[in-house]
Amino acid sequence: MAKQPAGKNTPRQREQTKQQTQSAKAGKTDWVSKLDRWIYDHRSTLALGVLLILIGIGLFVAFISYLLHGPADQSVVRAAVNDSAQDAAPETKNWLGLVGASIAHVFVFRWFGVGALGLPVVVFLAGWKLTFGKELLPLARLTKGMLFFTIWTSLFIGYFVRITDSVSSASVWCGGVGYEVNQVMATLLGGGSIVLIGFMLFVFIIFYFDASSWSFTWKMNWPRLKPADTDDYDDDTLQDYEKEEEEEQPAPKPATNGKPATSPVAPVAVPPTPEPEPDVRPAPVAAPVVAAVASEPEPVVPADEPVRTSRIISFDDPPKNGKPVTATTSQGSDFVVKQPGETPESVAPAFDVPVGEASSDSLVAEHGPYDATLDLPHYQYPVVDLLTDYPSKGAQVSEVELTENKNRIEDTLLKFGIGIKKIFAEVGPTVTLYEIIPADGVRISKIKSLEDDIALSLSALGIRIIAPMPGKGTIGIEVPNKNREMVSMRSVILNEKFSKSNFELPVILGKTISNEIYIADLAKMPHLLMAGATGQGKSVGLNVLLTSLIYKKHPAHLKLVLVDPKKVELALYNKIERHFLAKLPDSEEAIITDTKKVVNTLNSLCVEMDNRYNLLKDAGVRNIKEYNTKFTNRKLNPEKGHRFMPYIVLIIDELADLMMTAGKEVEQPIARLAQLARAIGIHLVVATQRPSVNVITGLIKANFPARLSFKVTSKIDSRTILDTGGAEQLVGMGDMLLSSNSDLIRLQCPFVDTEEIDELCDFVSGQRGYDEAYALPEYVGDEGGQDIEEREIDLSNRDVMFDEAARLVVIHQQGSTSLIQRRLKLGYNRAGRLIDQLEAAGIVGPFEGSKAREVLVQDPQHLEEVLRKLRDQ
Ligand SMILES: Nc1ncnc2c1ncn2[C@@H]1O[C@H](COP(=O)(O)OP(=O)(O)OP(=O)(O)O)[C@@H](O)[C@H]1O
Numbered sequence: 064m065a066k067q068p069a070g071k072n073t074p075r076q077r078e079q080t081k082q083q084t085q086s087a088k089a090g091k092t093d094w095v096s097k098l099d100r101w102i103y104d105h106r107s108t109l110a111l112g113v114l115l116i117l118i119g120i121g122l123f124v125a126f127i128s129y130l131l132h133g134p135a136d137q138s139v140v141r142a143a144v145n146d147s148a149q150d151a152a153p154e155t156k157n158w159l160g161l162v163g164a165s166i167a168h169v170f171v172f173r174w175f176g177v178g179a180l181g182l183p184v185v186v187f188l189a190g191w192k193l194t195f196g197k198e199l200l201p202l203a204r205l206t207k208g209m210l211f212f213t214i215w216t217s218l219f220i221g222y223f224v225r226i227t228d229s230v231s232s233a234s235v236w237c238g239g240v241g242y243e244v245n246q247v248m249a250t251l252l253g254g255g256s257i258v259l260i261g262f263m264l265f266v267f268i269i270f271y272f273d274a275s276s277w278s279f280t281w282k283m284n285w286p287r288l289k290p291a292d293t294d295d296y297d298d299d300t301l302q303d304y305e306k307e308e309e310e311e312q313p314a315p316k317p318a319t320n321g322k323p324a325t326s327p328v329a330p331v332a333v334p335p336t337p338e339p340e341p342d343v344r345p346a347p348v349a350a351p352v353v354a355a356v357a358s359e360p361e362p363v364v365p366a367d368e369p370v371r372t373s374r375i376i377s378f379d380d381p382p383k384n385g386k387p388v389t390a391t392t393s394q395g396s397d398f399v400v401k402q403p404g405e406t407p408e409s410v411a412p413a414f415d416v417p418v419g420e421a422s423s424d425s426l427v428a429e430h431g432p433y434d435a436t437l438d439l440p441h442y443q444y445p446v447v448d449l450l451t452d453y454p455s456k457g458a459q460v461s462e463v464e465l466t467e468n469k470n471r472i473e474d475t476l477l478k479f480g481i482g483i484k485k486i487f488a489e490v491g492p493t494v495t496l497y498e499i500i501p502a503d504g505v506r507i508s509k510i511k512s513l514e515d516d517i518a519l520s521l522s523a524l525g526i527r528i529i530a531p532m533p534g535k536g537t538i539g540i541e542v543p544n545k546n547r548e549m550v551s552m553r554s555v556i557l558n559e560k561f562s563k564s565n566f567e568l569p570v571i572l573g574k575t576i577s578n579e580i581y582i583a584d585l586a587k588m589p590h591l592l593m594a595g596a597t598g599q600g601k602s603v604g605l606n607v608l609l610t611s612l613i614y615k616k617h618p619a620h621l622k623l624v625l626v627d628p629k630k631v632e633l634a635l636y637n638k639i640e641r642h643f644l645a646k647l648p649d650s651e652e653a654i655i656t657d658t659k660k661v662v663n664t665l666n667s668l669c670v671e672m673d674n675r676y677n678l679l680k681d682a683g684v685r686n687i688k689e690y691n692t693k694f695t696n697r698k699l700n701p702e703k704g705h706r707f708m709p710y711i712v713l714i715i716d717e718l719a720d721l722m723m724t725a726g727k728e729v730e731q732p733i734a735r736l737a738q739l740a741r742a743i744g745i746h747l748v749v750a751t752q753r754p755s756v757n758v759i760t761g762l763i764k765a766n767f768p769a770r771l772s773f774k775v776t777s778k779i780d781s782r783t784i785l786d787t788g789g790a791e792q793l794v795g796m797g798d799m800l801l802s803s804n805s806d807l808i809r810l811q812c813p814f815v816d817t818e819e820i821d822e823l824c825d826f827v828s829g830q831r832g833y834d835e836a837y838a839l840p841e842y843v844g845d846e847g848g849q850d851i852e853e854r855e856i857d858l859s860n861r862d863v864m865f866d867e868a869a870r871l872v873v874i875h876q877q878g879s880t881s882l883i884q885r886r887l888k889l890g891y892n893r894a895g896r897l898i899d900q901l902e903a904a905g906i907v908g909p910f911e912g913s914k915a916r917e918v919l920v921q922d923p924q925h926l927e928e929v930l931r932k933l934r935d936q
Pocket residue numbers: 064065066067068069070549550595596597598599600601602603604752796797798811812813814815
């Protein structure tokens with residue numbers, strides 16, 4: 064692993080540089096990044112959350128107490144302000160003393176009276192959300208409600224205080240605002256004030272509880288509105304109205320007059336709705352379904368029955384408030400569309416393809432496109448200051464060195480009878496390229512055949528002859544610089560080419576001889592094979608690749624599978640497990656070091672690949688990009704297994720080790736993935752010290768068009784990896800050759816130290832992550848045995864959630880682990896165990912690959928019977 068940077072930087076120099084840069088940084092940006100980190104640190108969020116809960120409770124107690132003892136405390140507060148707080152304090156009646164009385168005096172007496180009680184409720188709920196990471200009640204919606212409650216109550220009570228002329232005794236109930244505003248309204252409107260106050264309540268109710276979804280009958284009779292007039296109508300609705308008008312047949316809507324809604328979602332006993340849903344539809348069967356559905360923030364679109372084009376789709380809530388949205392189809396069945404990003408398994412899109420473009424368009428119009436990043440909405444991309452600022456001196460080649468080399472090249476070539484017309488030098492970070500135009504009549508093949516002799520005569524390490532230079536009629540001779548430039552990771556991350564790159568998976572590979580940054584799109588590569596003798600910069604190279612991805616990608620869009628048979632090379636990335644790593648459901652460690660686990664992981668990736676291909680086929684698209692676009696546009700139904708697909712990058716740090724211990728067992732899945740996985744977003748980066756043919760087999764090699772080599776020990780190794788010599792001539796420390804699309808490019812890999820990686824991982828892991836690493840599909844190897852009976856499920860020791868899980872799958876007629884996981888809020892492992900138990904109990908059928916298991920019990924009554932028997936046993 065990285066021990067020491069490029070030649071010029073001795074540990075001492077580096078330490079000094081680091082100290083200088085650190086003190087420079089400290090002055091300017093340290094406090095900003097510290098503040099950032101503090102804000103996104105779990106501990107500070109927890110502390111703030113608990114503080115807000117305490118403040119919420121405190122304010123509530125203080126306000127209630129003030130309302131009870133108000134008159135007594137008013138004089139105490141005045142005395143404290145005018146005279147001495149110390150003298151006044153003992154007189155206070157408020158349960159929270161003088162402070163409680165003073166705050167309550169302002170909020171209750173001066174401002175809002177009873178209405179002020181809305182404030183502590185909001186503060187408490189905000190604190191709850193910060194502390195527990197989820198909402199007790201929909202916060203945004205409730206805040207709006209409470210704001211209205213505060214002002215309206217104050218006005219309403221103020222009206223009666225004014226007309227009863229009881230300001231001296233009762234003004235504490237309406238507060239100063241309520242009373243004063245009523246005074247003004249009375250002057251302007253007289254008795255009309257109460258009408259205005261009543262009207263305000265009416266307007267609030269119709270917007271807050273979305274009167275548009277109350278009844279079809281209402282809608283039918285309401286005047287037709289243009290889309291510009293309202294947000295609550297979708298195109299379908301308007302078209303329907305227009306059609307009906309044309310036909311002059313105001314036919315009753317099915318849900319009102321037609322057959323009662325028949326939904327496969329039978330009424331279930333579920334906790335009551337947190338907020339009353341005003342539902343005035345005369346649909347007796349639909350009603351319990353509404354109650355059931357509204358309490359669950361999950362889609363309950365009947366899984367097997369495509370929702371037909373909905374004529375009226377109305378949502379009870381504006382899109383951005385984070386509350387589940389209830390929608391109604393013309394069939395009268397209701398379902399909930401969850402806001403994107405509510406939980407890690409956010410499943411916002413609620414329509415399937417059969418619904419048609421218009422419905423998904425209207426969903427997008429209402430809610431905006433699905434955004435996977437909303438699972439971690441506050442995630443901050445790493446700041447560049449995490450990387451060390453090594454002072455860049457540029458390439459250090461003196462005139463003298465250049466002239467010396469030029470003369471030696473001229474002399475050597477002349478010795479072999481090669482005349483030179485012209486010679487140019489281009490100074491790169493590690494080597495200088497001398498480009499030679501040979502004299503007329505000199506054949507390139509002659510120069511090529513003399514390559515080794517010329518190199519020997521020039522007798523410097525790492526001379527590489529490029530004859531001819533691709534696309535030019537010239538010869539290139541690369542001569543290493545005496546003092547090479549160290550390319551820092553920071554400098555390349557800051558480079559515009561990287562920051563502005565819009566590649567799907569941008570990876571920095573290095574700096575070219577013309578000092579340009581070379582960035583590749585791993586998604587297009589589509590896999591990378593990396594070789595290099597020990598100590599030549601492979602680990603640094605992998606770290607550079609990972610750093611570029613982490614700097615550019617949101618955890619929602621990228622998952623890493625890290626295989627590290629050497630056990631220490633990638634260990635640093637353990638910290639970002641809950642952000643970027645993917646692992647097998649049953650494994651403890653996200654970084655895979657054990658060969659058996661590697662085999663399972665590779666096979667699991669193959670299962671993931673097959674699953675993804677099935678989803679692509681189902682969606683009628685050809686690749687991950689088209690799939691995710693369709694999903695983002697809410698045209699794919701998560702209830703049918705559709706989900707946003709993050710890219711998966713598999714990194715294998717040492718293939719040689721694995722090939723020695725597991726041979727074909729790893730070769731086959733690697734080759735399979737390399738052959739097929741590009742379209743579904745799984746990309747491989749495989750590194751090895753030993754690029755021999757029994758490690759990089761023909762099967763593997765054929766499927767890795769992009770190959771990269773650091774210095775290797777022999778020309779044979781160079782040929783194995785690059786199909787040509789040259790890599791043995793490299794000068795080490797990140798000097799490398801990239802072979803891509805039959806081009807061979809010499810690059811200097813940037814340097815990134817383990818300390819920098821450590822800081823980067825700390826920065827990422829200090830932020831809120833997912834509950835656990837991204838779960839790869841379960842793969843049970845030979846030992847596990849696929850047969851449920853062999854795995855001996857003990858039904859006498861059932862999970863406590865067994866009955867609930869059974870009811871869930873029977874109600875939905877869908878035996879899927881992810882359904883159990885989402886709806887019962889369980890981890891993957893536990894949900895997997897539950898589904899195994901359900902299989903053993905004969906409630907669901909056996910595993911069927913990417914499809915959900917068949918549910919063998921058809922109705923809830925039958926299920927209760929089965930459950931009762933199990934209990935009796
Ligand atoms: N891009 C680079 N720029 C400057 N120095 C580098 C670069 N890459 C590697 N080095 C130097 O080479 C040393 C070895 O690099 P690295 O640890 O990446 O080798 P490796 O090929 O992974 O070796 P091993 O396989 O034994 O782990 C580093 O400690 C560092 O001093």
